[in-house]
Amino acid sequence: MFVALAAFSWGLSGGIGGILMGQGWDPVVVSFYRGAIGLLFVLAWLAVRPQGSGLASGRLWFWSAVAGVGVAGNFSFYFLSIAEGSVAVAATLMYCAPVFVYLVSFALRLETPTAFKWAAIAIVMLGIVLLTGIYDLGAGDVTLIAAGAGLLSGLSYAVFIFGFKFAAPHGSPQAILVIAFAVLILILFGLGDVEQMVAVLDTASWPLFVVLGVLGAGLSFIFYIVGLKHTAPAVASIVAMVEPVTASLFGVVFLSESLGALQVLGMALILFTVTALSIRASSQRNVVQPVPPVDQEKTPNPIDRR
Numbered sequence: 564m565f566v567a568l569a570a571f572s573w574g575l576s577g578g579i580g581g582i583l584m585g586q587g588w589d590p591v592v593v594s595f596y597r598g599a600i601g602l603l604f605v606l607a608w609l610a611v612r613p614q615g616s617g618l619a620s621g622r623l624w625f626w627s628a629v630a631g632v633g634v635a636g637n638f639s640f641y642f643l644s645i646a647e648g649s650v651a652v653a654a655t656l657m658y659c660a661p662v663f664v665y666l667v668s669f670a671l672r673l674e675t676p677t678a679f680k681w682a683a684i685a686i687v688m689l690g691i692v693l694l695t696g697i698y699d700l701g702a703g704d705v706t707l708i709a710a711g712a713g714l715l716s717g718l719s720y721a722v723f724i725f726g727f728k729f730a731a732p733h734g735s736p737q738a739i740l741v742i743a744f745a746v747l748i749l750i751l752f753g754l755g756d757v758e759q760m761v762a763v764l765d766t767a768s769w770p771l772f773v774v775l776g777v778l779g780a781g782l783s784f785i786f787y788i789v790g791l792k793h794t795a796p797a798v799a800s801i802v803a804m805v806e807p808v809t810a811s812l813f814g815v816v817f818l819s820e821s822l823g824a825l826q827v828l829g830m831a832l833i834l835f836t837v838t839a840l841s842i843r844a845s846s847q848r849n850v851v852q853p854v855p856p857v858d859q860e861k862t863p864n865p866i867d868r869r
Contacts (some may be wrong), residue, residue: 600776617734
């Protein structure tokens, strides 16, 4: 239930972000407030559960900062892809994050390539071609910026996965998320439109920003990590499909978006193939294995999400 709630919340956050950007708000500003409100929640979580935080560890700070760079890119590129394209396309492309994890793992020799993995990656690539329509950009609705930003959001999420994974042995998930969200705020404040950021505090749209932060980064991350403690990773991988499905339905119902038959086929290829990869990885438990955490139950692996 907790994993499903987290995935559902992430899906809704994409749609809410789409509404805000439709009102003229910059993707970086939307991402900033999503992370800032999320930081308040994980700070409260850390205050309630300070045991084993690991905040005295330099390695925790370093890898958590790497995770922060990843989540900053993930939020920003995701909303940029929505602004330039659609919620459905952006959410599905972000769901490709495990493919980037595999490719980086192959390059670093942390993962052994197999025919199954290469075939799965090839199917995902075919799905991306069909979903984005890059074979016929002149007739397609998805721009190069939208497609590129969507893929970069997935790549950024892969960076978050690596950062979180390497930080996990040195502290608690709430401490990692506090540092990661703090880094996100610093990065996006430097990149964003400061005038717009200030204007948010005195706009009629501020309730949407609050809901976005609560659903997209506050309660959702807590729900997800707590849920993983009581859920088999293979089940979590399947349940996580709630996110792109929810985002797509939100776009169709509330933002008047539509997908062609080939785009729907491409989306299906991506979702089912990535889910199969995640299930296989969770059964083998051999993806990106650094020194294991002292308490594996305490700090679950976020790769099981997508």
